Amino acid sequence: MIPYARQDVNEADIAAVEAVLRSDFLTQGPAVPRFEAAVCAAVGAPFAVAMSSATSALHVACAALDLGPGDIAWTSPITFVASANAARYCGAEVDFVDIDPRTFTICPERLEARLRRAKIAGKLPKVVIAVHMCGQSCDMEAIAGLAARYGFRVIEDAAHAIGGSFNGARIGSCAFSDITVFSFHPVKIVTAAEGGMAMTKDRDLARRMALLRNHGVTREHAEMTAPPMGPWCYEQITLGWNYRMTDLHAALGASQMDRLDAFVARRHEIADRYDRELQGLPVATPWRDPRGRSAFHLYVAQVDDPARRLPVFEAMRAAGVGVNVHYIPVHLQPYYRAMGFYPGQFRVAEAYYARAISLPMYPALTDEEQSEVVTAFRAALGA
Ligand SMILES: *Cc1c(COP(=O)(O)O)cnc(C)c1O
Numbered sequence: 001m002i003p004y005a006r007q008d009v010n011e012a013d014i015a016a017v018e019a020v021l022r023s024d025f026l027t028q029g030p031a032v033p034r035f036e037a038a039v040c041a042a043v044g045a046p047f048a049v050a051m052s053s054a055t056s057a058l059h060v061a062c063a064a065l066d067l068g069p070g071d072i073a074w075t076s077p078i079t080f081v082a083s084a085n086a087a088r089y090c091g092a093e094v095d096f097v098d099i100d101p102r103t104f105t106i107c108p109e110r111l112e113a114r115l116r117r118a119k120i121a122g123k124l125p126k127v128v129i130a131v132h133m134c135g136q137s138c139d140m141e142a143i144a145g146l147a148a149r150y151g152f153r154v155i156e157d158a159a160h161a162i163g164g165s166f167n168g169a170r171i172g173s174c175a176f177s178d179i180t181v182f183s184f185h186p187v188k189i190v191t192a193a194e195g196g197m198a199m200t201k202d203r204d205l206a207r208r209m210a211l212l213r214n215h216g217v218t219r220e221h222a223e224m225t226a227p228p229m230g231p232w233c234y235e236q237i238t239l240g241w242n243y244r245m246t247d248l249h250a251a252l253g254a255s256q257m258d259r260l261d262a263f264v265a266r267r268h269e270i271a272d273r274y275d276r277e278l279q280g281l282p283v284a285t286p287w288r289d290p291r292g293r294s295a296f297h298l299y300v301a302q303v304d305d306p307a308r309r310l311p312v313f314e315a316m317r318a319a320g321v322g323v324n325v326h327y328i329p330v331h332l333q334p335y336y337r338a339m340g341f342y343p344g345q346f347r348v349a350e351a352y353y354a355r356a357i358s359l360p361m362y363p364a365l366t367d368e369e370q371s372e373v374v375t376a377f378r379a380a381l382g383a
């Protein structure tokens with residue numbers, strides 16, 4: 001089976017992890033700051049806080065922005081459930097804004113219209129979590145403009161988007177946001193096996209996120225309520241979690257960062273070839289926003305006829321191609337349905353979902369394997 005996504009682990013990665021195993025620190029050692037520094041350098045952000053997953057990083061990001069009960073967070077219905085759940089962990093209400101059919105990301109015009117109504121209703125969001133679906137950036141300039149006008153904070157869920165850019169700004173530089181979160185799950189662009197990282201330009205937010213990742217415990221004298229009685233002293237000054245990344249994971253991630261540019265370049269080669277070879281088939285290929293460069297975490301084709309999606313999916317799986325669907329709209333999950341969300345509420349997202357199929361996309365996909373995928377897709381589409 002050719003999977004839809006797969007990690008690329010080389011001998012240097014293995015050696016980096018082995019070196020940690022032979023070292024004094026399996027966790028809370030030097031590999032975590034090394035990984036943080038590597039990501040800061042690659043994406044142009046001054047501060048990074050590595051965590052156990054993007055989900056924990058999203059939770060901490062929401063908490064650091066003081067999202068809590070009585071507050072509202074908005075996100076896209078086309079994302080992994082974690083983007084919305086992060087706000088729920090903080091006790092906030094979640095709502096969704098429909099997507100732009102070309103980018104599959106939050107639609108700035110709909111966002112603006114919703115903000116106008118929310119302002120009148122006195123229900124403005126405190127935080128908007130913008131998801132760079134497939135690695136394609138949201139219209140961050142528009143979102144940042146609206147954030148300034150309506151006074152909400154912005155978290156970029158860039159789980160798909162390390163190595164991408166928008167308007168010349170690298171994703172992760174936080175040029176248009178307060179915090180950007182990356183994921184290092186093995187299906188993503190760079191892997192640490194499990195892991196996530198929150199990037200920010202704001203020193204205080206970085207400090208607060210570092211505190212929340214580690215139980216809310218500080219050893220910085222300046223942060224303590226009283227002078228320490230001795231060098232052993234630490235203070236818990238808020239409620240945090242154990243969301244630390246281990247040195248084993250960080251060493252793998254740091255080693256992978258050496259190949260970030262190569263990974264994204266290879267993803268573009270694969271995408272360009274799909275674009276060419278799927279021409280003339282009854283599918284839509286992804287739109288490329290000329291203002292940005294996608295990191296191409298996913299290559300989503302949309303079958304012209306939604307009734308064909310299931311048979312095409314089954315034919316591909318039967319042919320040994322591990323296609324997938326990203327994502328079931330979050331508002332249609334039973335957990336969210338129970339809050340009152342309903343089918344038909346976010347029509348563009350639902351129409352996108354009905355036609356979407358993710359084709360294999362990862363740097364180690366060979367040209368021969370991609371030929372197999374295209375051949376199987378043609379056959380499945382009856383073309
Ligand atoms: C994978 C993913 C996450 C969660 O990442 P983890 O590191 O697995 O917690 C969050 N948001 C999006 C959009 C994702 O694709």
